[in-house]
Amino acid sequence: MDDKIIRLQKILDDSRYTVALCGSGMMEECGFIGVKKQDKAYDIEQKYGYCSEELYTSAFYNARPELFFTFYRNEMLNFPPELTASSPAMAELEKNGHLHCVITSNIYDIPYRGGCKNVISLHGTIYQNQCPRCKKMYPLEYIKNSSRTVPLCEKCNIPVRPLVSLFGEMVDSQRMTKTTQEIAKADALLLLGTSLDSEVFSHYIKYFTGRWLVIIHHEKHYKDSNASMVILDHPKNVLPLLH
16 A cells, blocks of 8 residues: 555646546445435335435426425435545645645535535535525525425525436536536546446546546446556545645
8 A cells, every 4th residue: 555655646746737536435435325325225215105216306396395305304414424534635635736626426515525625516515505586595504494394485485496416417517517627637537436437427537638547446346457546445544645
């Protein structure tokens, strides 16, 4: 491991522009279980009578807002992932000029909460909620603590919309464009808690034409051989060793 850390530090030192992609493994190292995981998905279907792929959709938000928000509060908001050592370590790398952009697939603002400044949250964030009609913004606390089952806009009296990408929805085009631009100008691309075959990131990785592609993920993948360097470990055990 020591040799790989030295080599990775040299890559970061030599890179003019470094971008990190943070995948589901970053959530797993927090102990967070996603709603698509088999056991969790089974429990959800038993509890609500629908699978998560049905509940966490705009169709359900529009047609069954009561059940949508019950599910959303209970399963997505009440037990958010705790920060690990990864996020403060990325913030320190950013501060030292060794990390220039963080792109994350999670909706919990983990890199930003850890101190990173230049963050793209591809799928939006639970901390932004908006009235679809008047565009008034509402904080997370309004969604969590509303006295009504469905949090309504105070002006329009219609359901407030969490600004997250629900299953089946297109990612915001501006965030997609910004993501491809950041990856295209990177000398070094760090895949943290994800792989080259990522359902979320594989489309974007093809825009990378830089020098170093580094994977830090605890699970081995058959496409790992295409990377410049692979460290099989959780990012929380690796990133704090860099500076």
